[in-house]
Amino acid sequence: MDRGDDTQKVKYAGxxxxxxxxxxxxxxxxxxxxxxxxxFPNFEDPLPIGIYRVVTTLALIALMIVMWVKYDxxxxxxxxxxxxxxxxxxxxxxxxxxxxxxxxxxxxSSLMLLVGFVMVLFSKKKQAFxxxxxxxxxxxxx
Numbered sequence: 001m002d003r004g005d006d007t008q009k010v011k012y013a014g015x016x017x018x019x020x021x022x023x024x025x026x027x028x029x030x031x032x033x034x035x036x037x038x039x040f041p042n043f044e045d046p047l048p049i050g051i052y053r054v055v056t057t058l059a060l061i062a063l064m065i066v067m068w069v070k071y072d073x074x075x076x077x078x079x080x081x082x083x084x085x086x087x088x089x090x091x092x093x094x095x096x097x098x099x100x101x102x103x104x105x106x107x108x109s110s111l112m113l114l115v116g117f118v119m120v121l122f123s124k125k126k127q128a129f130x131x132x133x134x135x136x137x138x139x140x141x142x
Contacts, residue, residue, distance in 0.1 A: 024077030105130025
């Protein structure tokens with residue numbers, strides 16, 4: 001997409017579309033977590049289940065980043081909402097480094113009492129903290 005071409009304007013995804021996509025993805029990941037973690041409730045030592053939960057969580061985070069990179073910037077929730085993540089400079093798909101940086105930004109957005117997510121409402125390009133941190137945009141699919 002040529003950014004200088006006035007016939008193809010970028011339409012940034014708004015807060016509601018992003019929130020719905022986020023909610024759908026969290027529901028799907030919760031189901032995956034339940035399926036992967038809860039078959040093992042009878043560990044006698046809490047350490048193995050704790051380690052298993054950490055490994056499962058890291059695997060789900062990796063899965064999300066892979067979806068962002070390999071599936072045109074979209075998780076299932078983003079696909080349903082017809083939005084996707086792109087590089088802010090090129091409007092192309094993001095790479096793994098950007099995906100990891102964006103996920104770290106997600107954590108920081110959460111630690112800031114979710115203010116990082118609310119920034120979408122006040123940003124010209126509808127960027128959350130994690131978008132600015134990773135230099136990404138969330139746009140409507142064209």
